[in-house]
Amino acid sequence: DTEVTQTPKHLVMGMTNKKSLKCEQHMGHRAMYWYKQKAKKPPELMFVYSYEKLSINESVPSRFSPECPNSSLLNLHLHALQPEDSALYLCASSQVLWTADTQYFGPGTRLTVL
């Protein structure tokens, strides 16, 4: 299995809702990443987990809360989001943190905040 899967594919939520994005990989990768991407722009790094520990938080607002329950799973909990948070949220993984090898990207979750 050489895939990174993300659920849901699409999510529409109000500003008062609480929702979660899920990312999963079964390649034995020990580094996992969350990116935010606006249309036709490069992905912006949000969080990095290495061996299930938060390694990097790129000054992301607290309304985004990451969680890494185990080495295969990465969640992004969302609460009190703003309309400008609407974007494509990409998850990625790599064997270990920041290897020069490939980083596997998931298909993304399209988030719309109303």
Place this chain on the structure above:
Amino acid sequence: DQQVKQNSPSLSVQEGRISILNCDYTNSMFDYFLWYKKYPAEGPTFLISISSIKDKNEDGRFTVFLNKSAKHLSLHIVPSQPGDSAVYFCAASGRDDKIIFGKGTRLHILP
């Protein structure tokens, strides 16, 4: 099924020569293609893009060629420099703006 394929996991090129990175795609609905560059310890950074209405886009030492009939694009770097050593991702998007990434090609520039 991979919609964006980079069949060469790695490539070594002599400094000063041309580096050619290849990418194939299967979805004919893709209308925008991008190349990203990634150094170790950093996230991917945007390099160059091309719309499906064009067949070539040039930016300094970097040129992207698109062959829609073959569903193939390539990135040419000339002349190659040591700082070009990195992993290069090909990506494509369609009307939903979802970006599909290839698995990357690691480019080594040899002195």
